[in-house]
Amino acid sequence: MAIEKTGAFKGKYHILHGVLSPMDGIGPDALRIRELIVRVSTGVIQEVILATGTHVEGEATASYLSGLLEKFPLKVTRIASGVPIGGDLKYIDQVTLKRAMETRHVL
Numbered sequence: 001m002a003i004e005k006t007g008a009f010k011g012k013y014h015i016l017h018g019v020l021s022p023m024d025g026i027g028p029d030a031l032r033i034r035e036l037i038v039r040v041s042t043g044v045i046q047e048v049i050l051a052t053g054t055h056v057e058g059e060a061t062a063s064y065l066s067g068l069l070e071k072f073p074l075k076v077t078r079i080a081s082g083v084p085i086g087g088d089l090k091y092i093d094q095v096t097l098k099r100a101m102e103t104r105h106v107l
Contacts, residue, residue, distance in 0.1 A: 003051060014039060014048075019057040020064060033065070040072050047075040054081050054096075 003009055016031045028034075039045060048069055052058035062078055069076045082100025083092055092100075 009049075011047075011049075016052075016061070019052055019061040021057045028064070031061075033068070036065070037068065040069060040074060043073070045072075045074055047077060050076065050078045054099075 003013075014032070014036050016033065016036070018026055018031050020026060020028065020031070036048075040048065048065075050062040050065055052062045066076055066078075080103055082096060082103065083089065089097070
């Protein structure tokens with residue numbers, strides 16, 4: 001819903017219904033990953049945007065999916081993360097600031 005409310009994306013969604021979390025017993029079979037693979041295997045999908053959280057489980061899920069999707073002829077991207085609008089740099093954690101620096105773009 002958060003992405004939908006922005007109006008910035010006009011494509012179709014595939015909801016996984018969670019993230020990988022081995023400590024909680026949530027593996028790939030507990031999510032809708034198999035269904036995603038079926039969808040991309042049709043060859044119709046041109047891009048998959050990974051929009052998982054930046055916590056450890058979200059990062060692991062994005063990495064896992066990226067590996068699975070690399071064999072398909074499509075673009076795999078990840079939503080940006082970094083310094084929020086209105087954020088003061090002195091309050092931003094080092095990991096977030098590092099990612100913001102690594103994914104900076106030309107204006």
